[in-house]
Amino acid sequence: MIEAVVVWNEPNNLSHWNFHLDPGWQQFAAMVKEGAAAMRSVNPVLPIVLGGVSSGDPDWLRLQAGYGVMEHVDAVAIHGFPLDWNHWQLTEWPEKIREAEQVTGRPVWVTEVGCSSFGLEEVAQMGFRRTIDLLRGRTPRIHWYSLYDLPPSWPAETRHKEAEGSSYYRHYYLGLLRHDGTPKLAAADFPTDGSVGLCQWFHWQDHRLDDAVAWMREHEVQNLRTGLSWADAYRPDAEAWFDHVFTQLWPFQVAMTLCFTPGHLGKEDHHTSPPLDNADFAEFAAWAVERYASPGQTVPVNPNSRSLYDLSQMRRRHAELNAQHQVTSPAQVSKEEVLAV
Numbered sequence: 264m265i266e267a268v269v270v271w272n273e274p275n276n277l278s279h280w281n282f283h284l285d286p287g288w289q290q291f292a293a294m295v296k297e298g299a300a301a302m303r304s305v306n307p308v309l310p311i312v313l314g315g316v317s318s319g320d321p322d323w324l325r326l327q328a329g330y331g332v333m334e335h336v337d338a339v340a341i342h343g344f345p346l347d348w349n350h351w352q353l354t355e356w357p358e359k360i361r362e363a364e365q366v367t368g369r370p371v372w373v374t375e376v377g378c379s380s381f382g383l384e385e386v387a388q389m390g391f392r393r394t395i396d397l398l399r400g401r402t403p404r405i406h407w408y409s410l411y412d413l414p415p416s417w418p419a420e421t422r423h424k425e426a427e428g429s430s431y432y433r434h435y436y437l438g439l440l441r442h443d444g445t446p447k448l449a450a451a452d453f454p455t456d457g458s459v460g461l462c463q464w465f466h467w468q469d470h471r472l473d474d475a476v477a478w479m480r481e482h483e484v485q486n487l488r489t490g491l492s493w494a495d496a497y498r499p500d501a502e503a504w505f506d507h508v509f510t511q512l513w514p515f516q517v518a519m520t521l522c523f524t525p526g527h528l529g530k531e532d533h534h535t536s537p538p539l540d541n542a543d544f545a546e547f548a549a550w551a552v553e554r555y556a557s558p559g560q561t562v563p564v565n566p567n568s569r570s571l572y573d574l575s576q577m578r579r580r581h582a583e584l585n586a587q588h589q590v591t592s593p594a595q596v597s598k599e600e601v602l603a604v
Contacts (some may be wrong), residue, residue, distance in 0.1 A: 264562075265509075265556035266516040268302060268548070269340060269488065270295050275323040277535070278420060279522065284530045285537045286322075292330035294541040301545035306553045312518065313367075315340035315374040317441040318349045319359040324366045338403070339367045342375035345392045347433045353390070356397040361369035370403055374488050374518065375462050379433040384448045387436070391449040391554075397457060403448060406462040406488040406518070407448035408451075410475055412438035444474055453482055460486030460516075465508055467495055476511050488518040491555075493547050494525045494534050497578055503552075509555050519555065521548055538585040543581075550574055561586065 274280040274291050285291055292312075299311050313332065314321055317474045318339035327333070341363050343423050356376075363371045376398065378390025391407070410512065412435055413419060419434035439450040453459065461484055465472050479487065495501055509517070521544075528543050529536030538544050554568035 264513055264516065264560070265309070265552075266486070267310040267312050267338070267518045267520050268494065268552060268556065269312045269314050269518050270298055270336070270548075271521040272490070272520055272522045273317040273342060274314055275320055279535055281531065281533065281535045281537065285325060286329075289394045290537045290541065292327055292332050294538070294544055295327075295332050296335045297541045297545045298548040301549040302455075302552045305549050306558050307558055309552060310337040312336060312372060312374070313339040314520065314522070315342040315372075316363075317342055318351075319343050319363055321362045321366050324363055327340055328367055333367050333369055336369065336418040338372050339363060340372045340374040342408075344375075344379075344408075346378045346386070347381075352397050353393060354397065356394065357401055360398075360401050363451040368503040368593065371432070372404040372406075373398055373519075373559070374406045374520075375401050375408040376405065377437045377451060378449075379436040379569055380447055380449070381433040381436040388448040390454060391439075393453055393534040395452075395454070400457060404486055404518070405458070406460045406486065407439070408436050408462040410461050410463040410478065411440050411444070411471055412436055412442040414442040421604065440478070444471075451532075455483045457485035460484060460488065462488040464490050466587065467492075467498065468504065472508065472511055476514075480514065485516055486518070488520060489513060489521040490522060491551055492523045492546065493521060496547060496574055497525050497527075502574055505554075513563040519551065521551060526583075543577075546577060547574075587603075 272279050274288065275282070277333055295313065302309065304340060313327065313336045316339070324339060341359065343349055343356065343359060345351050345355070351359070362375070369483070376394055378387045378394065380387035384588060395405070419431065424518060441455060461479065463475055483510060491505060500555050510528050523534040524533065524536045524538050526532035526536070528538050528540070530539055555563070557565045557568070
């Protein structure tokens, strides 16, 4: 079931939010507020988490606090990959959490943390063990990124490929399992007491979903973070795929991350774009909460979810607006793995 909604993913990372189109992240702050208000109108008790901040950047969190965002969220999330990309030591994790707590006045969830096996699996195993030792008991949620390696035929979600050099390929080795599902060394150390959750993104019609659910149940995973793509909502039969995903994930406590702007609703035709109108995101967020996280919901999909919001009506309305303004049809590209650089 849905335990929380996470608003966006790494908004301080150009690979996930084009801040050149939103200098100072003022529109992002306004979007969080409007989206939170819409979600609370549907479920006033559902926790709302500010999307995971790349590298746990306290200055960015301080900026959002100055905009008044913290009054609209119940927790903040931070991400860190100090053994792969971040410019701080692994042992600084406790201080990163304390600093974020002090800046925001909110509980801090670690919704992405990981260590790649690029080069040597023993390094990833050591990184897993040491990281969990440093985080356990210091944060309400630990979501290890990720269960699977990124398949070699899929592109990594980053706008920094040229700058990363060989580090780009670290994106492909962050799983506890290889892309074919075989375990790596660190998988043997994954605790089965529910103290560590996972972050695993499932793209459109992802063939790994059933196997992932089976592995997580076998290893008694309790908490999972995954995404609900706003861009994918404009595909034909989007509701059917979304319903299937969240039905399969019903046994877990899911942090549902809402992100990815539909190209036709953005300031530019790209999933990282700020939307032209924040109200469009707010409407989608309210639809998602009504369908999958209504108050007292006891089944994966709310059978009365069309009472307030109707995704097909949203699509029709936007199609009409596009025709009026001679805008091209929505891009049908699913953005795969959301990664943390």
